[in-house]
Amino acid sequence: MTQAPPAPEATPPPPPPPSAMDTAAGVGSSLLRSLVMPALALVVALVIGAIIIAFSDVNNVPLLFEDPGAALSAMAREVVAAYKALFVGAVGSVYAISETLFAATPLILASLGVALGFRAGLFNIGAQGQMLIGAMSAVWVGIYVDLPTPLHVLLAILAGLIGGMVWGGIAGLLKARTGAHEVITTIMFNFIALYLVQWLLSIPLFQEAGRNNPVSTAIRPTAQLSPIFGGSYRVTLGFAIALVAVFFVYWLLYRSSWGFEFRAIGLNPQAGAYAGMGVATAVTLAMAIAGGLAGVAGANQVMGLAPYKATTALAGSVGFDAITVALLGRSHPIGVLWAALLFGALKAGGRQMQGAAQIPLDLVVVLQALIVIFVAAPALVRAIFRMKGVAEKPAQMTKGWGA
Amino acid sequence: MTATATQAPTDVPALTRATPEARRATIIGCVLIALAVVVFWVFGLGAESGATATFNLSLPNDTFTGLQWAFNARVVAMIIAFILAALGAQRLRRAQLKWTNVILGFGLMLFVVAFLGWAAAGSSFSMVGMLRSTVIASIVITLGALTGLMCERAGVVNIGIEGQLLTAAFVATILSSAFGTWAGVLGAMAVGGLLGWVLAWLAIRFQVDQIIAGVVINIFALGLTSFLASRVLSEAQDLNAPARISSIRIPLLADIPVLGPMFFDHTFFIYVTLILVGVLHFALFRTRWGLRARSVGEHPKAADTLGIDVYRVRYRNVILGGLIAGFGGAFLALAQIARFEEDMTGGIGFIGLAALIFGRWMPFGCLAAGLVFGFSGALAQKVAILGTGIPSEFMLMLPYLATVIVVAGVVGRARAPAADGQPYIKG
Numbered sequence: 009m010t011q012a013p014p015a016p017e018a019t020p021p022p023p024p025p026p027s028a029m030d031t032a033a034g035v036g037s038s039l040l041r042s043l044v045m046p047a048l049a050l051v052v053a054l055v056i057g058a059i060i061i062a063f064s065d066v067n068n069v070p071l072l073f074e075d076p077g078a079a080l081s082a083m084a085r086e087v088v089a090a091y092k093a094l095f096v097g098a099v100g101s102v103y104a105i106s107e108t109l110f111a112a113t114p115l116i117l118a119s120l121g122v123a124l125g126f127r128a129g130l131f132n133i134g135a136q137g138q139m140l141i142g143a144m145s146a147v148w149v150g151i152y153v154d155l156p157t158p159l160h161v162l163l164a165i166l167a168g169l170i171g172g173m174v175w176g177g178i179a180g181l182l183k184a185r186t187g188a189h190e191v192i193t194t195i196m197f198n199f200i201a202l203y204l205v206q207w208l209l210s211i212p213l214f215q216e217a218g219r220n221n222p223v224s225t226a227i228r229p230t231a232q233l234s235p236i237f238g239g240s241y242r243v244t245l246g247f248a249i250a251l252v253a254v255f256f257v258y259w260l261l262y263r264s265s266w267g268f269e270f271r272a273i274g275l276n277p278q279a280g281a282y283a284g285m286g287v288a289t290a291v292t293l294a295m296a297i298a299g300g301l302a303g304v305a306g307a308n309q310v311m312g313l314a315p316y317k318a319t320t321a322l323a324g325s326v327g328f329d330a331i332t333v334a335l336l337g338r339s340h341p342i343g344v345l346w347a348a349l350l351f352g353a354l355k356a357g358g359r360q361m362q363g364a365a366q367i368p369l370d371l372v373v374v375l376q377a378l379i380v381i382f383v384a385a386p387a388l389v390r391a392i393f394r395m396k397g398v399a400e401k402p403a404q405m406t407k408g409w410g411a
Numbered sequence: 412m413t414a415t416a417t418q419a420p421t422d423v424p425a426l427t428r429a430t431p432e433a434r435r436a437t438i439i440g441c442v443l444i445a446l447a448v449v450v451f452w453v454f455g456l457g458a459e460s461g462a463t464a465t466f467n468l469s470l471p472n473d474t475f476t477g478l479q480w481a482f483n484a485r486v487v488a489m490i491i492a493f494i495l496a497a498l499g500a501q502r503l504r505r506a507q508l509k510w511t512n513v514i515l516g517f518g519l520m521l522f523v524v525a526f527l528g529w530a531a532a533g534s535s536f537s538m539v540g541m542l543r544s545t546v547i548a549s550i551v552i553t554l555g556a557l558t559g560l561m562c563e564r565a566g567v568v569n570i571g572i573e574g575q576l577l578t579a580a581f582v583a584t585i586l587s588s589a590f591g592t593w594a595g596v597l598g599a600m601a602v603g604g605l606l607g608w609v610l611a612w613l614a615i616r617f618q619v620d621q622i623i624a625g626v627v628i629n630i631f632a633l634g635l636t637s638f639l640a641s642r643v644l645s646e647a648q649d650l651n652a653p654a655r656i657s658s659i660r661i662p663l664l665a666d667i668p669v670l671g672p673m674f675f676d677h678t679f680f681i682y683v684t685l686i687l688v689g690v691l692h693f694a695l696f697r698t699r700w701g702l703r704a705r706s707v708g709e710h711p712k713a714a715d716t717l718g719i720d721v722y723r724v725r726y727r728n729v730i731l732g733g734l735i736a737g738f739g740g741a742f743l744a745l746a747q748i749a750r751f752e753e754d755m756t757g758g759i760g761f762i763g764l765a766a767l768i769f770g771r772w773m774p775f776g777c778l779a780a781g782l783v784f785g786f787s788g789a790l791a792q793k794v795a796i797l798g799t800g801i802p803s804e805f806m807l808m809l810p811y812l813a814t815v816i817v818v819a820g821v822v823g824r825a826r827a828p829a830a831d832g833q834p835y836i837k838g
Contacts, residue, residue, distance in 0.1 A: 387616075
């Protein structure tokens with residue numbers, strides 16, 4: 009992956025026995041591994057989630073001391089009910105699938121940005137801020153420009169793209185020109201964006217008339233993303249845009265010369281520079297494109313969801329979920345698509361679980377964190393399942409900011 | 412990331428006419444003169460002629476009450492503008508290299524005084540109240556920064572401070588409600604340390620990218636505490652009612668005007684934090700432990716060669732850092748708010764990370780940065796109350812902007828420990 013051996017000491021780790029570089033493991037096994045590991049990670053996460061559900065019930069835990077059998081069966085019933093609701097809510101009906109795709113849409117877009125960054129050796133934690141700025145740019149076009157539908161939608165999406173590109177590009181430019189570590193700057197830009205948007209939503213340019221809280225005017229109907237499968241399903245054209253973005257990023261990374269430079273610099277920037285690549289330009293451009301993708305995700309959050317208004321909460325947790333999705337998808341566009349669909353399914357199912365089984369939606373967040381930690385530490389999963397096999401070197405996404 | 416990409420223009424002296432220091436002096440000279448112009452036009456000419464601004468320098472239940480500083484806002488602004496312009500001109504003319512950051516800090520302080528005089532012209536506001544809330548706000552920020560300091564000095568980047576604070580606050584709330592204050596504080600520290608251990612374990616044993624491990628800890632902490640809050644705390648509300656920790660007034664010292672209410676009339680958390688800063692400074696730079704920790708953070712291979720157990724030092728430091736974060740979480744839950752709310756940290760762990768960087772990986776730097784960031788938060792509140800028309804959002808942005816400026820090296824570069832964030836593989 010974005011393996012940039014920092015120093016001579018970067019030989020394989022001690023816990024898994026030293027072996028050849030993991031790229032040498034072969035194409036076939038890597039495909040298997042990229043499916044098996046996430047699946048096992050999901051299983052382990054669901055098991056831990058079940059334990060959390062069982063032991064967080066304030067009625068069943070005291071019962072455990074009086075009547076262990078009854079308590080355990082009550083816990084089991086609760087876990088089964090919760091996971092059944094999770095499954096049904098994710099893929100149990102056409103509506104559920106539509107909800108899954110709906111939840112996956114911003115995740116796909118923002119995660120593509122993070123994945124693109126990883127490929128270029130950049131850790132973009134700033135999707136959250138880039139989404140906010142992209143959304144506000146799209147909202148401005150949505151409110152103030154008067155155009156017929158397809159053009160208006162396109163222009164608003166373009167505005168979101170540009171807004172996000174500028175916000176991500178600043179971090180890239182700072183990195184390229186001054187060496188400021190992108191992890192630090194993008195974290196800071198997340199907060200700067202948050203306060204900037206909070207302010208923008210309190211001035212007459214954006215704020216809905218008669219409001220005291222930060223909420224924007226609704227965008228014009230011509231700028232709204234229309235549902236694909238009719239009004240009763242929430243999937244919009246945004247999902248189609250996300251699919252286009254998947255192919256665009258795939259093309260960019262693997263079929264264009266810029267993508268080649270991104271990947272080369274991500275693997276070894278010194279070598280890239282030695283080969284005559286403009287590292288500074290590539291870093292800035294990669295961050296700008298990553299930001300642009302997140303910006304489109306932000307635009308989607310306003311243009312594809314009633315009441316079509318911007319708030320400071322419009323990005324939700326998508327910006328941070330995007331990091332986990334990109335990791336789960338191994339920073340590959342197609343992998344990101346599947347990972348985003350999985351997390352979208354968890355989110356859609358989580359809502360059903362909250363409604364039908366009274367298990368708070370936050371459990372899904374815990375599951376996501378667990379899945380990613382098991383994917384990031386394959387040795388952990390291997391130890392749990394007593395698996396033997398090719399020792400896999402965990403990816404170092406970043407160089408520390410000391411160097 | 413890379414030597415090439417990170418190469419600052421200042422690293423190639425052949426291509427630039429001035430040395431980096433001289434360039435910095437020039438930039439700061441220009442900044443000071445720009446501040447002078449703003450002070451002159453906006454705060455000087457902009458203030459109502461003859462309007463008096465009153466800063467109250469005592470709180471109602473102080474030993475000495477009624478202290479205040481009343482001044483003509485316009486005259487004071489003019490004087491400050493003159494001083495700023497003089498300082499800036501001196502920087503530019505002689506390309507002065509020494510004391511550059513001190514002068515800049517002093518200039519910014521004068522700027523803030525002029526600004527407050529302008530904002531309070533014709534009315535009065537409680538200066539001491541603001542300074543006191545600055546100190547209170549700075550405590551969690553400083554503790555978060557010290558957490559990061561412990562980890563990063565030993566070469567482990569900790570992005571998970573936010574998650575550690577949040578989980579610790581949650582545990583402190585429950586244990587304090589059930590078993591009393593001390594159980595809450597100790598339990599919070601224990602869980603902070605536990606999360607520190609998890610971070611170190613993932614980073615060292617499994618060589619998970621440290622930033623990823625930190626991000627995951629944050630997500631996990633937010634998810635788990637929110638889940639348990641809505642599933643357990645909403646059912647058993649007596650678990651979400653910790654006793655608020657009361658202040659300990661230090662005799663005599665608390666009677667000093669201004670400084671007394673600022674520093675010496677608080678909960679024990681604040682005294683412990685202030686002492687901790689000094690202790691950590693001594694420990695890092697004057698003890699064998701500190702030398703070893705720093706060597707592991709700067710050059711683990713050399714440290715290993717000399718027989719220092721790199722992994723052990725890293726584990727220990729990250730866990731100690733976790734204890735500090737746990738203490739900070741307990742402060743939030745037991746002294747500040749006295750109940751747990753979902754996502755109650757609201758990003759303060761990241762401000763702590765910013766303070767660590769702004770404070771240049773030094774204990775007293777962390778404290779100073781904590782105070783500056785706490786001040787900008789307190790200022791934002793005051794500005795909103797005084798109704799100056801300046802959006803408080805811009806004040807809240809300042810800590811983050813300042814940090815970006817520092818990492819970009821515009822006014823002096825902050826340098827992290829050399830091996831910060833890099834896994835060490837014994838070979």
